[in-house]
Amino acid sequence: MTDEMIRAEGVSMRFCRGLETGGTLKQAFIDALSPARRAARGQHSDFWALRGVDFTVRRGEVLGLIGPNGTGKSTLLKLIAGVLKPTEGRIALGGTVCPMIELGTGFDLDLTARENIYLNGAILGYSRDFLARRFDEIVAFSELEDFLDAPLRGFSSGMTARLAFSIATVVEPEILIVDEILSVGDLAFQAKSEARMLRLIGGGTTVLYVSHALSSIRRLCQRVLWLEGGRVRAIGEADEICEKYEHAAQESVMNNENLKLNN
Amino acid sequence: MSVTARLGALSARYAFLLQQLVLRDFKVKYKRSVLGVGWSLLYPLLTTAILSLVFSNVFRFSTPGVSYVAYLLTGLVFYNYFSEGSNLAMSSILANGSLIGKVYVPKAVFPLSKCLSSGINFLLSLLPLYLVLLLTGTGLCWQHVFLPWACGCLFLFTLGVGLLLAAAAVFLRDIVYLYGVVLTLWMYLTPIMYDVSIISSPLLRAAIALNPLAQYIGFARTVLLLHRTPEAGQFALCALSAIGTLLVGLHIFRCNQDKFYYYM
Numbered sequence: 384m385t386d387e388m389i390r391a392e393g394v395s396m397r398f399c400r401g402l403e404t405g406g407t408l409k410q411a412f413i414d415a416l417s418p419a420r421r422a423a424r425g426q427h428s429d430f431w432a433l434r435g436v437d438f439t440v441r442r443g444e445v446l447g448l449i450g451p452n453g454t455g456k457s458t459l460l461k462l463i464a465g466v467l468k469p470t471e472g473r474i475a476l477g478g479t480v481c482p483m484i485e486l487g488t489g490f491d492l493d494l495t496a497r498e499n500i501y502l503n504g505a506i507l508g509y510s511r512d513f514l515a516r517r518f519d520e521i522v523a524f525s526e527l528e529d530f531l532d533a534p535l536r537g538f539s540s541g542m543t544a545r546l547a548f549s550i551a552t553v554v555e556p557e558i559l560i561v562d563e564i565l566s567v568g569d570l571a572f573q574a575k576s577e578a579r580m581l582r583l584i585g586g587g588t589t590v591l592y593v594s595h596a597l598s599s600i601r602r603l604c605q606r607v608l609w610l611e612g613g614r615v616r617a618i619g620e621a622d623e624i625c626e627k628y629e630h631a632a633q634e635s636v637m638n639n640e641n642l643k644l645n646n
Numbered sequence: 647m648s649v650t651a652r653l654g655a656l657s658a659r660y661a662f663l664l665q666q667l668v669l670r671d672f673k674v675k676y677k678r679s680v681l682g683v684g685w686s687l688l689y690p691l692l693t694t695a696i697l698s699l700v701f702s703n704v705f706r707f708s709t710p711g712v713s714y715v716a717y718l719l720t721g722l723v724f725y726n727y728f729s730e731g732s733n734l735a736m737s738s739i740l741a742n743g744s745l746i747g748k749v750y751v752p753k754a755v756f757p758l759s760k761c762l763s764s765g766i767n768f769l770l771s772l773l774p775l776y777l778v779l780l781l782t783g784t785g786l787c788w789q790h791v792f793l794p795w796a797c798g799c800l801f802l803f804t805l806g807v808g809l810l811l812a813a814a815a816v817f818l819r820d821i822v823y824l825y826g827v828v829l830t831l832w833m834y835l836t837p838i839m840y841d842v843s844i845i846s847s848p849l850l851r852a853a854i855a856l857n858p859l860a861q862y863i864g865f866a867r868t869v870l871l872l873h874r875t876p877e878a879g880q881f882a883l884c885a886l887s888a889i890g891t892l893l894v895g896l897h898i899f900r901c902n903q904d905k906f907y908y909y910m
Contacts, residue, residue, distance in 0.1 A: 399908060465750035468904050480750075488748045493674045505666040506749060 386477075388558055388589040389440040389463060393472035396433040396458050396613075432458040433613045435472070442477070445590040447604035447621060449597070449628055455613045456593050460560050463591065478557025478589070481507070486567070487547035492536040496527055496546055499535055503550050517553045524579075525549035526572070541568050548576050552583060559583060559590045597625050660755055664762070667755065671734075671763035686770040690726060694719045694778070701839050709841050712871040713782035716775075720870055721838030723771045724796075724863045728804050729829055731764035735808025736815050736825060743910035753903045754896075757808045765801060779870060787873040795881065796865040799888035803858050806888070806895035813899045816909050836860050858887035 433455040440446045448456050461467045462474055464482035489506040490499050500521055504514045522528055525545045535543060544567035561584065566573040584590050584603055594600050600607060600621065607624040609616040617624050676682040698715045701707040709717045735757035739746070742756050779785065815821040835850075836859045845851050854860050861884050868876045 461747075466747060467907060482749060489742075489745050491670055491674060493677050494670060498670070498673070502666045502670055505663040506745065506751060508663075508749075511662045 386442050387439050387475075388442050388444075388477040389438075389446075389591070390475040390477075391436055391438050391459075391463075391472065392474075394433055394436040394459075394462060394469045394474060395431060395471040396455070396462065396467065397470040398430045398432055431613055433462075433469075433610075436610075436613075436615055438608055438615065438618055440589055440591065442589055443587050444606065445584060445592060445604045447600040447607040448591060448593040448610065449595070449600060449607055449625070450610035450616070451632075454610045456610055457562065459610070460562060460591065460593060463558075464560055476558065479508075480558045480560060481551075481554045481556030482560045483551055483562070486551055487543060490535055490543065490547065493534055495532045495534050496538070497531045499546065500550055503547070507551065507554070509554070521549045521553055524553075524575075541572075544568060545572055552576075552579055556588060559588050561590060561592045563594050563596075597629065601625055660752060663751065664755055664759055667759035668763045668766070671759065672766055675763075675767075683770065686767050687774050690719060690723055690771045691774045691778075694722055697722070697839060707840055707844075712867075713778075713784055716778050716782045716784045716871060717841075717867065718839060719775050719778050720867050721836070721863050723768065723775050724800055724866060725833060725836060725838050725859060726771070727764055727768040727800060728807075728859055729833075730767065731761045731801075731804040732807045732811060733825070733829070734760035734764060735805070736811035737822060738808075739812045739816055739906060740819075740822075740910070747907055747910060753906060754809065754899060757812045757899075758805065761801060761805045761808055764804075768797070768800075775870075784871060785873075787869075789869045789873055789875050792869050792876060793866060795876075796862045796869070796884065799858075799865075799884040800862045802888040802892045803862070806891035806893070809892075809895035809899040813902045813906075816906050817902075832857075832859070836863065838863070858884075858891065861887060 436455075436459065438446075448459065450456055458467065460482070462469055463476070464480055466482070487503070489503055491502060494502060500518065501514060522531060525548070527542060527546055530538070530542065535546075538546070548567050561580070566577045566580070568576065581603070584592065590603075592600070592604060604621045606619060607621045607628075608618045609624050609628050617627060676685060679685065681688065694715060698718050701718070702714050708714055738756035738760045739753060745751065746753060811821060811825060835853060835857055837854060842851065842854055842860075845854065861880070865876050865880050865884050868874050868880065
């Protein structure tokens with residue numbers, strides 16, 4: 384079907400937890416000298432962040448992604464953004480992806496704001512023409528006209544965040560990945576940036592939206608995917624899934640309370 | 647050739663990103679220094695001055711028939727490019743670890759951009775080299791048109807080694823330190839300060855003959871100092887070692903790039 388923008392089929396992702404300890408010559412020696420220890424390390428470290436995840440997202444649909452911490456939401460976003468490759472299964476995309484996961488990665492503090500707009504834009508995959516056309520818009524939105532030729536080193540964190548947000552959100556992507564609504568800067572800029580995010584989400588692009596704020600999920604998403612323990616717990620109409628999720632969360636809190644009382 | 651074709655396609659699609667990365671490296675390199683780009687010209691001259699003082703006066707090295715200073719600088723300019731380019735390319739993946747975990751970028755652009763930005767430096771250092779060629783009375787000749795062959799081979803070779811090291815350094819950080827030592831050894835196994843004729847051990851001679859850097863430097867010296875057209879064998883050997891190394895480096899990099907993320 385041409386109308387499908389994201390199709391995940393049996394996507395599984397395995398991480399090796401022990402890897403942080405490896406990567407040095409010392410570890411390589413230890414492993415070489417003691418195969419038993421190496422095998423033990425290998426068994427301990429396997430960890431499936433996602434297991435057999437299937438879903439599709441149609442063009443223009445806003446799919447919410449919910450679930451407790453550590454259930455693989457960010458991993459799923461990284462897989463769709465192409466940063467990671469699934470251990471099993473496959474992901475097919477029907478358009479360009481703009482990952483809006485973390486702002487400002489790839490800024491160079493020694494370069495000016497102007498130079499960073501081009502560098503960061505290039506990293507995010509914008510073309511030279513696109514950047515040239517939208518340069519003024521980026522600058523105007525960030526309200527940093529007066530600091531355009533100052534190196535980023537001297538910027539406050541709020542100014543840097545404003546610049547990053549302005550660069551990241553001028554896009555017209557076909558698939559937009561949003562990990563929590565980003566609102567940065569002071570109060571006035573927060574309102575402005577939130578309005579822009581809402582416009583992007585509501586503007587007919589296909590969106591994958593992760594949030595713990597169920598109210599905004601209900602407001603923005605048509606459908607919701609509930610991940611738990613790396614598997615799809617439920618997928619369906621937003622209100623319905625959110626209700627079930629809330630119910631389950633309350634129940635687990637109550638169970639915990641009961642346990643404490645009984646002890 | 648399909649691998650080089652793919653590398654070409656990659657650089658065409660990401661030409662803008664590549665250009666921005668190279669520009670960044672170049673701008674940042676001399677930021678806040680008074681002489682700025684002047685250092686690219688001055689640095690090879692100053693090291694040559696010191697080395698030629700030490701080796702021609704203290705150790706009494708000489709290169710009959712050609713100027714020792716010109717001989718030395720030719721070798722240094724080539725070696726410096728290799729040393730700088732491969733070193734920067736080696737750490738380029740580690741240095742951009744946070745980026746690689748967040749945005750999809752073809753990972754080979756990082757080592758490639760480092761080899762290119764060092765290339766700008768290399769081209770600039772050709773200016774003092776030509777200055778020395780003129781001042782020492784070595785002079786110019788039409789055979790200089792062959793010099794880009796040596797430069798191109800040097801670039802491909804450095805890129806190949808850089809890709810290999812960049813991938814290896816992700817899995818084994820010790821490579822970064824180890825390579826510093828290897829580079830020192832490599833410098834002495836390359837006839838930069840001495841002429842191969844002073845080496846008597848046949849084993850050492852064979853090692854030098856197989857050393858790609860020695861091949862490129864030898865090629866450049868044939869053109870610049872002896873004013874001769876290199877032999878067909880020299881052309882072939884240079885291209886062979888350069889393209890061969892690039893293919894090996896590219897293959898190892900491509901086979902491992904999906905695993906980088908886990909080791910950052």
